[in-house]
Amino acid sequence: MKRVHCNLEFCVNCHLCEVYCTLAHSPYNDLVAAFKGGAHPEPARLFVEERRPASFAVQCRHCDDPYCVTSCLTGALYKEESSGRVLYLQGKCIGCGTCLVACPYGAIKRRMKPDGHFTIVKCDLCPDRTRPACVEACPNLALKYEEREQMNP
Amino acid sequence: MPRSLMQPEFLVQRDKERCIECKTCVRQCGFGVHEYEEARGVLVSNDSECVSCRRCVVFCPTGALQIKKNEAYRENSYWTEDRLRDLRRQAEFGGTLLTGMGCDRTYPIYFDHILLNASQVTNPPIDPLREPIETRVYIGRRPEKPVPASASGCGIPLTGMPMQVSAEVPAAVSAEMPCEMPKGAATVELGEMAKGPTTVESGEMATEMPPAVKLEIPVIFSAMSFGSISKNAILSIARAAASLGTMFNTGEGGMHRDLEPYKDHMIVQVASGRFGVDPSYLNAGRIIEIKIGQGAKPGIGGHLPGEKVGEEIALTRGIPRGSDAISPAPHHDIYSIEDLRQLIYTAKEATEYRKPVSVKIAAVHNVAAIASGAARAGADIIAVDGLRGGTGAAPKMIRDNVGLPIELAISAVDRRLRREGLREKVFLIAGGGIRCSADLAKIICLGADAAYIGTAALLALGCHLCHKCYTGNCSWGIATQNPYLTRRINPELGSQRLINLLTAWSHELKEIMGAMGINAIESLRGNRLQLRGVGLPENELRELEIKQAGEAM
Numbered sequence: 001m002k003r004v005h006c007n008l009e010f011c012v013n014c015h016l017c018e019v020y021c022t023l024a025h026s027p028y029n030d031l032v033a034a035f036k037g038g039a040h041p042e043p044a045r046l047f048v049e050e051r052r053p054a055s056f057a058v059q060c061r062h063c064d065d066p067y068c069v070t071s072c073l074t075g076a077l078y079k080e081e082s083s084g085r086v087l088y089l090q091g092k093c094i095g096c097g098t099c100l101v102a103c104p105y106g107a108i109k110r111r112m113k114p115d116g117h118f119t120i121v122k123c124d125l126c127p128d129r130t131r132p133a134c135v136e137a138c139p140n141l142a143l144k145y146e147e148r149e150q151m152n153p
Numbered sequence: 154m155p156r157s158l159m160q161p162e163f164l165v166q167r168d169k170e171r172c173i174e175c176k177t178c179v180r181q182c183g184f185g186v187h188e189y190e191e192a193r194g195v196l197v198s199n200d201s202e203c204v205s206c207r208r209c210v211v212f213c214p215t216g217a218l219q220i221k222k223n224e225a226y227r228e229n230s231y232w233t234e235d236r237l238r239d240l241r242r243q244a245e246f247g248g249t250l251l252t253g254m255g256c257d258r259t260y261p262i263y264f265d266h267i268l269l270n271a272s273q274v275t276n277p278p279i280d281p282l283r284e285p286i287e288t289r290v291y292i293g294r295r296p297e298k299p300v301p302a303s304a305s306g307c308g309i310p311l312t313g314m315p316m317q318v319s320a321e322v323p324a325a326v327s328a329e330m331p332c333e334m335p336k337g338a339a340t341v342e343l344g345e346m347a348k349g350p351t352t353v354e355s356g357e358m359a360t361e362m363p364p365a366v367k368l369e370i371p372v373i374f375s376a377m378s379f380g381s382i383s384k385n386a387i388l389s390i391a392r393a394a395a396s397l398g399t400m401f402n403t404g405e406g407g408m409h410r411d412l413e414p415y416k417d418h419m420i421v422q423v424a425s426g427r428f429g430v431d432p433s434y435l436n437a438g439r440i441i442e443i444k445i446g447q448g449a450k451p452g453i454g455g456h457l458p459g460e461k462v463g464e465e466i467a468l469t470r471g472i473p474r475g476s477d478a479i480s481p482a483p484h485h486d487i488y489s490i491e492d493l494r495q496l497i498y499t500a501k502e503a504t505e506y507r508k509p510v511s512v513k514i515a516a517v518h519n520v521a522a523i524a525s526g527a528a529r530a531g532a533d534i535i536a537v538d539g540l541r542g543g544t545g546a547a548p549k550m551i552r553d554n555v556g557l558p559i560e561l562a563i564s565a566v567d568r569r570l571r572r573e574g575l576r577e578k579v580f581l582i583a584g585g586g587i588r589c590s591a592d593l594a595k596i597i598c599l600g601a602d603a604a605y606i607g608t609a610a611l612l613a614l615g616c617h618l619c620h621k622c623y624t625g626n627c628s629w630g631i632a633t634q635n636p637y638l639t640r641r642i643n644p645e646l647g648s649q650r651l652i653n654l655l656t657a658w659s660h661e662l663k664e665i666m667g668a669m670g671i672n673a674i675e676s677l678r679g680n681r682l683q684l685r686g687v688g689l690p691e692n693e694l695r696e697l698e699i700k701q702a703g704e705a706m
Contacts (some may be wrong), residue, residue, distance in 0.1 A: 009640060010640050012641045013180050013637075014181055014212055015177055015180065016175075016177060016212070018175070019173070019175050019177070019214045020214070031214055032170070032171050035173035035174075035175075053640065139212065140640075140641060140643045140646060141643050141646045
């Protein structure tokens with residue numbers, strides 16, 4: 001399946017992938033509104049980690065045999081057979097954080113919902129777009145959305 | 154230290170309404186202007202460090218940033234802000250002012266006072282989309298008159314021959330006067346560079362030409378060394394050159410091993426520092442260029458500070474890590490045209506006469522005579538670098554006050570070489586300030602065979618002309634060796650930008666030529682009838698050898 005691959009050599013640590021991820025998952029079409037329109041902007045589904053000079057965008061690898069799905073206590077996380085994406089059901093997730101511990105990439109984060117309960121955030125590969133927003137936003141072609149034999153970047 | 158009298162040159166203006174505090178500006182600025190204050194939770198900008206490279210402006214996703222000129226000095230049409238700022242800086246620091254890229258002073262731009270011609274009715278224009286227009290040129294020495302082999306050893310390479318120069322006739326011409334061609338089948342030799350006989354048998358000629366390299370477009374990437382610019386920038390240029398069918402130039406810093414795949418499109422430069430020069434280097438490229446001078450700093454050498462000489466550069470240049478890479482102002486073995494000839498022939502000997510040798514000179518007041526000397530010394534190619542040529546570092550007073558505009562320089566060199574019967578022997582490259590395809594067409598009409606582009610190429614890669622190359626902090630990842638910054642040039646993207654640029658120029662050049670009714674660069678070269686001057690005094694028109702706009706053919 002097609003995955004987002006980050007080229008460590010050319011990631012410029014701009015974090016624009018995070019910015020545009022937030023926009024893609026927000027109810028607004030405008031960046032300023034996406035960040036300032038509501039009380040809490042949507043968190044980005046991928047995270048740029050840095051240890052200068054290198055930086056790297058970390059996101060769900062949508063593993064073939066995902067540990068997060070196996071570990072999920074409530075069955076909220078599942079692997080969609082048709083697309084290969086690893087997704088989760090908002091209603092079932094209790095925000096326990098077991099998947100965070102199980103994920104070998106650290107690609108899942110936890111956040112508090114407006115109602116005070118916890119839930120997870122993770123990459124969904126932008127199902128409504130032909131290419132994920134982060135890949136489109138990358139100014140240096142460090143992020144690529146393509147099929148590769150090796151799953152890891 | 155008492156309070157500095159310096160004022161920030163630029164002011165960073167942040168639109169708080171639009172700023173989403175993503176901190177992209179903080180991470181992108183190479184000069185440390187933007188900072189996020191954790192305690193107060195606000196973004197602040199240190200204006201005095203801002204060089205207006207606009208990396209933050211381009212990368213700010215919401216367009217919240219603007220860089221404005223700071224009007225810190227009282228207006229004075231004589232003591233301009235630039236003068237005041239430089240003076241104050243020197244009064245505080247007491248050093249030579251350094252700068253980067255090309256001269257940005259307001260000298261006349263002759264390109265902008267020259268208009269091109271087009272065909273109407275009496276001579277039809279050509280539509281480049283429907284009829285072929287040739288932008289291909291061959292860079293190298295042109296073949297001289299065919300000389301029969303029977304004519305007592307004519308055409309033997311001038312290996313080690315003493316220089317034969319009379320006042321008017323160049324060595325190569327006096328050494329081989331054309332002899333009579335026998336009728337019918339004959340064996341002839343071509344020029345001093347011929348390696349073997351040229352045979353004419355039953356009407357078919359098996360010609361061995363002097364070494365030459367094909368260029369699909371008359372634009373070559375000029376010399377930018379690994380050290381002055383990053384490896385990724387060089388790789389972008391090399392890939393683009395290979396894809397476009399033109400050449401790039403290693404500059405004086407030697408050849409990085411990653412350039413191996415592109416060596417068929419490489420000009421190897423030999424400058425006064427002789428970094429990384431050995432027989433394998435000379436043989437690696439297609440052309441050897443001996444750099445005598447650079448348009449941005451004629452008469453000045455180079456100095457790559459030791460801090461920039463990391464492992465890769467040290468390996469490429471063949472010098473110890475951390476040592477300053479100093480290129481002396483002169484070549485210490487060249488103090489005359491005769492000495493230059495020795496180096497040219499040393500390079501030719503080392504490469505068995507298989508590579509054309511270029512001599513690059515800066516456009517200075519006596520440029521025509523110097524070019525003539527270089528041609529007589531055996532140069533196959535002469536590159537002239539004009540006043541607007543760029544640099545990684547130069548004393549500001551030199552960059553801004555020494556040299557000649559390339560338009561005048563090329564015109565003078567072309568005229569001199571024509572008058573001395575040398576023009577047809579050498580290939581003339583013009584560099585230093587070619588901004589667009591119209592400039593390219595104009596400089597070819599003024600006598601150049603092809604143009605060098607350096608600044609234009611870097612602009613395509615992202616350069617915003619902040620003139621701070623010498624600091625090594627280039628936010629665009631071009632003029633830096635800092636690994637956090639060099640990754641900002643992705644050769645995949647960079648080469649595509651350069652390919653796009655030159656493909657566009659190529660289309661435009663064809664349109665310009667087609668409009669003139671000209672279908673080959675050969676017919677455009679030195680074709681001053683296609684040029685007219687507007688707003689130029691008579692002596693400048695004379696110097697450019699062009700007519701006043703309004704004058705007919």
